[in-house]
Amino acid sequence: MGGEEDIDRAVASSRRCYESDEWQSLTATERGELLDALADEIEANIDRLSRAETLANGKLLSAMRSQVESLPGWYRYYAGLADKVTGDTIQSDKERMFTFTLTEPYGVVGVITPWNSPLMLATYKLAPAFAAGNTAVLKPSEITPVSAIMLAELALDAGFPPGALNVVTGYGDAGAALSTHDNIDKVAFTGGTDTGSKVGAAAGKNIIPATLELGGKSANIVFPDADLDNAVVGAVKGIFAATGQTCIAGSRLFLHESIHDEFVDRLVERAESLALGDPRDENTEMGPVAFDGQFEKVQKYVDIGKEEATLVTGGEQRTDLSGELFYAPTIFTGVENDMRIAQEEIFGPVLSVLTYEDEEEVIELANDTEYGLAAGVWTENVRRAIRVSSKLEAGVVWVNAYRESSFTTPSGGYKKSGIGIEKGKDAIEQYIQRKSVWIETEGIVSDPFKLI
Structure with a gap:
């Protein structure tokens, strides 16, 4: 001390x-x-x-x-x-x-x-x-x-x-x-x-x-032409890797309204199948929240989310595991960008899903936050990838990837x-x-x- x-x-x-x-x-x-x-x-x-x-x-x-x-x-x-x-x-x-x-x-x-x-x-x-x-x-x-x-x-x-x-x-x-x-x-x-x-x-x-x-409240944007298999993996990796305890977490997932229902169904299925447990076990996919205070913060925001949006999976402590700090991967839909769970950094395994109609709208929504640390873009259209990447207010933008890092590449x-x-x-x-x-x-x- x-x-x-x-x-x-x-x-x-x-x-x-x-x-x-x-x-x-x-x-x-x-x-x-x-x-x-x-x-x-x-x-x-x-x-x-x-x-x-x-x-x-x-x-x-x-x-x-x-x-x-x-x-x-x-x-x-x-x-x-x-x-x-x-x-x-x-x-x-x-x-x-x-x-x-x-x-x-x-x-x-x-x-x-x-x-x-x-x-x-x-x-x-x-x-x-x-x-x-x-x-x-x-x-x-x-x-x-x-x-x-x-x-x-x-x-x-x-x-x-x-x-x-x-x-x-x-x-x-x-x-x-x-x-x-x-x-x-x-x-x-x-x-x-x-x-x-x-x-x-x-x-x-x-x-x-x-x-x-x-801090960050990073946007992970999926366009309708994206490879959905890859995008689902990227969405899971963006928020549930490291139990969401990372500043670059893709905690705001923007889905085009035409793919929303299918994508959420696949996302929920994958989230519910994640293997939680002892982080020393090589088969574990998600470990516990780091400490009591962080666990309480996550629960506080989940309670707020239950009042603001629709909880589709998770939202509770996993009591079936050995340890008190395991929190179920949590996904909210029906999230509006001005809600607290869409604007405030939670730093836990909590994902807010938002919808959009077109490219111009999603860029505006993604930038409508006080943060600007990272972003993800999922599309097979290279012109769109370049266009959107240049307009996002974020220090790092990944296209068809998420959470990549290297000593060779600057970030801010x-x-x-x-x-x-x-x-x-x-x-x-x-x-x-x-x-x-x-x-x-x-x-x-x-x-x-x-x-x-």
């Missing part, structure tokens, strides 16, 4: 490391080598790390293993970028001037991460931050702190200097102390929009940059879904600042009293 004093100690430690000769003398290539070494350490500990994640948040062991298995690739990608982010030589319009830019790290980065994909979401921030030359203090969720501590141990084993990565476990007061600390140079946060707003306000007060990856949020970019080569730009240098090449020959 770390608090303000622990955050002070951690930030001071990361500051000492950042300013030390040991860190400052590292070339960009050598920083890349450290990231490569960390990738090797993670690769050697995949079983331990993935089990720690599953035991903490109840997500499928197969899903957590898949995430952890992908992490070495992320660190190696940014290892490769470390010495490729360079300044530019600029052809100045001023005579006698040679100009160029330098890329420099910010310094100490404060990183705050949630409980749903702890190591993955920390990696989105730490890998480019280290590649750019920053040190970091990580405050993981109080629900899932263990894997973060393990990551810090592996960083030491990989050769990172003490203080390059500090981890402070704790509750919201620790996160608040980190985001408001006057000795960090940037903050990177993933979590709910309300908390993200406070983190952003704290960064603004301290005049430091913030990367914020926040529109509107209240966030600020800044994660993933891809653009992410490293979030952790550097550029300095312009002007060199007068022929001696000052102008009137020294003439200012312009």
Whole structure:
């Protein structure tokens, strides 16, 4: 239960490391080598790390293993970028001037991460931050702190200097102390929009940059020409994978009115056949809700949904399973876009189904939300796919797919879904600042009293 004093100690430690000769003398290539070494350490500990994640948040062991298995690739990608982010030589319009830019790290980065994909979401921030030359203090969720501590141990084993990565476990007061600390140079946060707003306000007060990856209420749109077999799978994957506990969940499903009834029948059949159970069992398809408070939130919204729309399946705790946090995959139809279950992030296995008449209407409905994190489009018409993708207000749009991710491809949020970019080569730009240098090449020959 770390608090303000622990955050002070951690930030001071990361500051000492950042300013030390040991860190400052590292070339960009050598920083890349450290990231490569960390990738090797993670690769050697995949079983331990993935089990720690599953035991903490109840997500499928197969899903957590898949995430952890992908992490070495992320660190190696940014290892490769470390010495490729360079300044530019600029052809100045001023005579006698040679100009160029330098890329420099910010310094100490404060990183705050949630409980749903702890190591993955920390990696989105730490890998480019280290590649750019920053040190970091990580405050993981109080629900899932263990894997973060393990990551810090592996960083030491990989050769990172003490203080390059500090981890402070704790509750919201620790996160608040980190985001408001006057000795960090940037903050990177993933979590709910309300908390993200406070983190952003704290960064603004301290005049430091913030990367914020926040909530979502993502639209998953099925057109009548779509391959319905694939689209049903995509709808299920979009909302029930990870028990709906993901910011990119396709929680608003838009069906053309001509396919609504058939699609819902197939969707309900698949949802009711999902195998719920022990997330460590390879046959389990959906695990429990992560913790009591989240379970209560899901139930609250389901109760609201029962008053607003039509419940067609689920809507209750699964009492036939060993454990109290299993919630049945839940689907509502007859949902209007202004209903609370269509506008507010539930973060659970609850799907709102809406209908539309034409392309123009569904684009308007999909964009009619304060969020803009992700979207899905299901169509066999490539022209429509391009048209609709360009008009959707979302940082990521998948066509005939859902929940795909890669270190090569940037993502960010529109509107209240966030600020800044994660993933891809653009992410490293979030952790550097550029300095312009002007060199007068022929001696000052102008009137020294003439200012312009």
